[in-house]
Amino acid sequence: MSEQVPVLECRNLSVSYFVRAGEIPAVVDFTMKLMPGEAQGIVGESGCGKSTVALAIMNYMGRNGAIVGGQILFEGRDMRTMSDEELRQIRGSKIAMVYQEPMASLNPSMKIGDQLAEVPLFHEGVSEDEAKRRAREMLSNVRLPDPGRIMESYPHQISGGQQQRVVIAMALLSNPKLLLLDEPTTALDVTVEAGIVELIKEISSEFGTSMIYISHNLGLILETCDRITVMYSGEAVEVGDIHTVFNNMRHPYTRGLFNSIPVPGADKNARPLVAIRGQLPLPHERPKGCYFGPRCDYFEAGRCDAGHLPMEEVAPGSNHFVRCVRFAEIDWEALKPKPKEQEPIEPGDVVLRVENLTKHYEVEHTGLLFVSEKRTVKANEKISFRAREAETVAIVGESGCGKSTFAKVLMGLEEASAGRVQLGNLELSKLPVEARDGATISRLQMVFQNPFDTLNPSHTVGAQIARVIKKFGIEKDPERIRERVYELLDTVKLPRDFADRKPRQLSGGQKQRVGIARAFAGDPKMVIADEPVSALDVSVQAAVTGLLMDIQRENRTTLLFISHDLSVVRYLSDRIVVMYLGQIMEKGLTEEIFSPPYHPYTEALLSAVPIADTRVEKRKVVLTGELPSPTDPPKGCPFSTRCPYVIEGLCETTPPPVRSFSDSHTIACHLEEARLTAMEPVIKIDDDPAQAAE
């Protein structure tokens, strides 16, 4: 490899943004070498500078960003000494970038075929027919079905996953040396994401394109990359081969990251997650010396805060670098999370009974020439399950599966079309929230998904919690209310003076804590948590889930946890309900869901979730096709358009029977029981006998 010229090399690259307040260093002393055909992952939490690296390479830093030090070398030549013309040439044809939002790269008013054909037309000057031919070929290369139809479509006529494939096709058409992927799948559903990840892997082997894959998801990086750079607060803190870093990380931050993500084997009772304490420093408040210092358990005054730390090679020739002065002295074995065991919670009586809950919407569909037709969206179709006191029930599904509608019906914002929902002895399905009394409302509360939306930006944190207390009539006296607000802030481990702050002064994780405090202000019996951590950074996620579970344990609250992330769900729930297009596909205890027999959809879902653990081996089940629109679901089994096991002539037309495998475990599928039972486990864990039992 040594005589090969790296495709891209960053040497001590520093990038800053200049704002009114002064210079804000976004990336500091960043070094990276990318060899031909290699895939490098850059991983880090929001604000760590990972996207800035990509923007610096593309030179898209905007008016106030600039490279303030170091070099970027493309095929051995410093890009800062190239002429503008040369740079444009390189950035147009040799480096291509794929963003998180596919629509950012597509022209909404131009047919996809024309947009794609423009690339070879412009860069290589081929004939129009030739350009069209290449475009069509590339569309089938990115595994898009029916390229002819896609060529003639406008971007908004195809789904998000297809759009992202088109963007990747467009990037590949210029035959780039380097492909930059900035969170290319974050906006997509897991099963669609799995398809794109598969495609990206094929690209690197088929076309030999070098890639830089930027993501916050360690599991995705493990699946796609050869080398990994871990960034923290603008600095690379650890660089190395992916397996070395995953198994023998030598930086306390990397270690902390791995301890805070749920991998198979983590369990809320036996092996709880360990969150990294504190939070990411703001760029202008970074400490002297090691930026991770204030959050590090190994911090040693005098050494860690002495001055800027260099990257050091762990062992000569290992090609594994870390930025930590103490990496050689730390006992890395001892830092493995110590099981802080907790007694499992005994579930109590049944609190929530949902029986055959159905919710249909009428939507008016305005077609061509304003012929409007009424269509029924079957958001929820015959949903039945139960939840007990102090139990965590997870509802798992991708977008359009009806989980949000279900939450709305439960909260009384929508009326059910049919079926029953009973909370204790109270029938809720036809009881809108206005008709519920304070006591009922306070028994059923919700934690929301988006931390930036969950609090009203105009009011102080204290006022918003106090409003709930007052509204539910828990306390009347202003003094007592204030006291209760403080207590709640204590419970969610926030300082009391946060009561006087406005939401914009809080970080995402802190806002989510306030959201939890607000939900628990009325001593609820049951809390619905709608993806409460999916928008948070990994290291914060662990702390927030931990908190949620502690409060639940203490109050014996029933938690209804809505999520698409099977790793988190596996970690914290007792029971799982898997939904697809408004229907329950499978439900059962957590162990039952994660081991065969599987519903074909659960199997695909399990295989799609990226797992950040090198010991895990997954069986590949990649789904073709996209989620059908809920306005037009298949007649029989909703999964029949994508199911690898589909029985022709039966699944499409007849709704599947519900087969039960135990008191708690049911699967809705036409496949025979023997066939379902005979399925191989999707997730296998190697070389650790203690956990292979799973």
Added chain:
Amino acid sequence: MAVTTQVPGSSSLLERLQRPRVIIALMLVMWLPLMTYVMFGNYLGQQLKDLILLPAIPATFLLWLVAVISWRESWVAVLGVTLVFFWLLVAVSAPYLPLIDPNKPIAPFTVPGLERKGHYFILGADLKGRDMLSRTLWGCQRVLVWGVTATLVAYIIGSMLGLLAGYLAGWWDEVISFISNVLLSFPVMVLYILILNYLGPSGFNIVIAVTFASAPAIMRIVRGLTLDMKSRDYIFAAQTRGEHPLWIMLVELLPNARGPIIVDACLRLGYTTVAITTLTFLGLGLPPPDPDWGLMIKEAAKVAMLWKFSYMLLIPALAVSSLILGFNLMADGLREMSLKD
């Protein structure tokens, strides 16, 4: 909003002045006496009328100070706010300034800078011999008070309708949007003239006319903002808490719409000032003889053909322009700052 930015190094008194509660109190101390003075001056006793504006002067000054300090990042906003507050300060202090009675005819057609009949006319005298300086300064009272009041009323009504249409949607939205669209389809001036012809010219009728002309546009802005906000989780949270729709609209939604509303209000104050001046010019506005810029322009229009007397027209015209410019710059600066945040 930048109004609440902390000022590093400033005295604690200044910081305290920047609290919303203090600012609102100062605004009331400035505005209420001025409004009473202009609208109901004749019902006040002479003694009260002489004193009522006194507390407003320091309040106005303090407000200007606070505004300049909190908006100091944007020189555009500072310039705008200074222009506006110059006229506000003139409005509240007019009775205490050493000015000649603005309605007393002394020496007709005196050009600026001449002394006649024992008076020195800095800006000259108009065709009836009244002092231009004094008339210009006094004139800002009526323009400001009626302009701001009319805009305020239009805003209250427009915002309420916008909230109703946006949040409740359904029939509310259909009806409110339909009426607004009908009103919006009239040219604004035609609408003004129709309403004022029907109701007769007076300050209060101007308020009504401005409301009819502006509220639909305001309603559209607020409706749009509401539609955007009502799917946010905090609104969802309030709904699941069983809050009354009125509470959600006023407490949860309205405060979050204030940024764009304030910017738009500054612009609209400019339009309203133009409209009131134009209406007065057309004889549909405030009744004479009290000075008013529109009235001054109207009276001067007959003689200003002569270059020598064009000052009669130019001076009030400049005054109007400077006020409108002030409002517009303020809007620009505020928008610029809100984009930066």
